[in-house]
Amino acid sequence: MSGLTAATRDGSGTATIDAEALEAFVTGHRGPCLTAADDGYDDARIIWNGSIDKRPAIIAQCAGAADVIDAVNFARQHDLRVAVRGGGHNVAGNAVCDDGIVIDLSAMNGVRVDVAGRTVRAGGGCLLGDVDRETQAFGLAAPLGIVSLTGIAGLTLCGGLGWLRRKHGMACDALVSVDIVTADGALVTASKDDNADLFWAVRGGGGNFGVVTSFEYRLYPVGPMVTLCAPFYRLGDDAAEIMRRWNDFMATAPEDVSSSCLFWSIPPAPGFPEALHGTPVVITAAVHSGALEDGEALLQPLRELGEPILDLSGQIPYTGVQAAFDPLFAKGERLNYWKSLYLDRIDDAAIDRIVARANDRPNPWALIVIWHLGGAMNRVDPAETALGVRDANYLYSFDTSWTDHADDARAIAWTRDAWAELEDYSNGAVYLNFPGQGEEGETQLRASYGSDNYDRLVEIKTRYDPTNLFRMNQNIVPKAA
């Protein structure tokens, strides 16, 4: 085995790893370590967003916590640029880096449910579907996201919004503990009783504090059947009225219901009539996870806001709801830029601006989602977890996708213009799982965490990662030594 040159931690220089050191690391590692010369390297470096094309010097595919500890120590000792990969769904592309080391947890996807204690422990590389599959065997669920192929790690560390958000809160709110390898290579447990500051920080502070090898969540009885509401209305002159009536409905809906209003085009995917492919639509999607017999009647008004051209509503398994979007968000298929803004309120003028943008999308696959928030997720005190925003009533989110690099600048500029248009309805906070490329840096982080939480995050970062080893994230920069 020959040695390697790689990028240094801050990307400004070159690190050299001699053959002996590399061989000792690779042979000690239980999981495979891949370099550009190895079969499987290209598959291993590809992440969900087709816009991202990075070539790491080495991909350390970890089989367990010992591999993670070794990889963190190896990276620190050789001053390497580090990326950490969970599910690889991060749209900003932080799961992979050029010329550095990727600490890849995707094989660490074991799940163990404690049925009596109503908790689940899930490996740091699990996808949502891994956890839902095991917990639903017992009629239980953790509140996660809405696409089952998303990684639990990135999703939970920056919050985690799904169909149970109003009833049971965000994914980070259900955390009971994490096992985490910190920058000094120590594996520690963080919970309300152990390393409480670290536990506070990982509930919203992203991957800044170490590599989480497992997550323990509180579980709630859910399903196994739930009620889905998914009427598709043609995007026409009544779009603003449909959104207004959706908004009125959600103002008094019980917390058993979580809902989003989506502006999109019917995708050319199985299950959607060919004649409708590409038709611009507004979708008033909702999931009722309360008593099954109540769901359909309760959600019926959302199906009568106009004349749907398609309606996928009905009682379906919770795991089916969780996987419903999967085929529409295939890995690597499109180029993506996703950006979001928390909104305090929505009024008629805001709705008119949103609908104007829906009519002006740069291509059919640009998706606008207005996530209705509130309920359990907003009852958490903003100081209780690092995640700062607990009083916004909506998240205005742009999942902008396109297919040709020639359209990169246009698609991104459109998204940023549309995003800035509702700034007067917001305090400037974004949901850090949809942060664009994080271009606004510290300004965006401070607005999103709130100044008190942000200052506390900087303190904790300085204590646990003083040299900023973990910087491929929405980076909280430690104080200078």
Ligand SMILES: Cc1cc2nc3c(=O)[nH]c(=O)nc-3n(C[C@H](O)[C@H](O)[C@H](O)COP(=O)(O)OP(=O)(O)OC[C@H]3O[C@@H](n4cnc5c(N)ncnc54)[C@H](O)[C@@H]3O)c2cc1C
């Ligand atoms: C198709 C799609 C659907 C989505 N749906 C939702 C949704 O419904 N709700 C929602 O809230 N969000 C959603 N998201 C956003 C999603 O939460 C983020 O993209 C999140 O970063 C994905 O986590 P991941 O583990 O797959 O990411 P990765 O790309 O693997 O990593 C994301 C970040 O977390 C860090 N990280 C990863 N694993 C670890 C670990 N084990 N320990 C420490 N740090 C780690 C990485 O370094 C990186 O900074 C969606 C994204 C996509 C692409």
